[in-house]
Amino acid sequence: MIRSMTAFGAARADTPHGSVSIELRSVNSRFLDLHFRIPDELRQSEMPLRELLTANLGRGKVEIRGSITRRQRSDPDAINVSALEQAAALYAKVRAVLPDTPPPRLSELLAWPGVQSEDEGESIWAEAALTAATEALGQLQRAREREGQRLGVMIAERAAGVLGVVTQVEKHLPQLVSDYRERLARKLRETMDAAFPGGFQQITGSELSERLAHEATLFGLRIDVAEELSRLRSHLTELDRLLGGKGADRGAGKRLDFLFQEMNREANTLGSKAGGLEVTRAAMDLKLLIEQMREQAQNIE
Known part of the structure; x- marks a missing residue:
């Protein structure tokens, strides 16, 4: 299951001396970046909290805010x-x-440390902080998963659009190549007739036709985008696998980013080989859809 990097979680743990509140806020980041904003009484708990978050989060800039609310007692003996x-x-x-x-x-x-209790120690607050952080982390992860599902749906919709464009180009590809070869052959004949109006004494008509057909075939191969369309289909299959959660529990965001780079490369090649207006439009539509998917993937862990 893919997860977003943007989420929030908060929890509180009570002790006989008061309560500890922990808030976790995460946003996009290339790596896991932890920032602690906690009082001095909770400094002992920073390392356990860092280990807890590192073990459960892959990427994201996470801000950890902690606060202590001491229990006020009315008993003068306390x-x-x-x-x-x-x-x-x-x-x-x-x-x-x-x-x-x-x-x-x-x-x-x-609220001064130790005023209301003689046996208050940092270990008491550290245990409560770890308990609160564990609950807040669960909330954070569930929020990440919900947002990740929404991102996955948006990416899947764009992927369906990419598949539609690829299918449409494949449907018209044979006719596009044939039309381009005919236009190219006609243009070559017109150019050669203009260059040699008196005809060709050194070459027969069949040889001339064969050479023209050969050149037209070479140029036809240059605009044949079947290989690029096939690779795009392969990338869409891999995208479906990642969105389905197969082998993408952690690090899906980086894999998706790489995948969209490759898809964009194929779209660029498709545009450079465009032999007609239909293929040019298709390449532009593909680049737009791929860029939209890539923007959404920037928020995936």
Whole structure:
């Protein structure tokens, strides 16, 4: 199953001391790029979180936001006086340098690390952060899969358009080649008649016709696009396999990007060989459809 790189997930884990909230936001990127925006109390959990995300995500720029909400207690016995004294000493030092500094509010003092609990440790927050991140990651992955399905449908619709163009060109290809050979032979005869109005004493009529037919055949081969159409069909078969999730669990985005580059190369060759207006229009339509698919594939993991 293909996945988008754009998604969001958020979760919260509760502890006796409060709660930890984790938000995951991912957007397009060529590689997996993790950016952490977490408080100091959660720095111990950064490495486990990085390992968790690396093991489950292939590509994307992922922003990890973490926050802690401490549980406020009304019981005076739950106040850690020692931590409160440390906060007061720090405030006194600040006032010595900046006399106009206002005193902290009660809510700010209660949120000071260790004020409401003597046994609060970073390990408690780290465990809660990992629990919340695991749930947020599940949400992120499900959102990626839903968006990936929508992208797959849009790409499949364009692929059907490419197949229609290829089928239409294949249907008219024999007549296009034949008409081009006839036009070329007529033009060659007119050019040679204009160059040698007196005729050809050194060459017979049958030899002249044979040479003209040979040149027309060579030019006909130059505009024969059957090989390019066959390769486009082959690429469409591979595209259907990737969209179907066969062998494309991870890294489908890069495979699709390469596939569309090859399809665009075939469309360019088709346009360069165009022997008629129909083929020229078909090549332009193919390039447009392929570019639309390639734009959608930029968002696939």
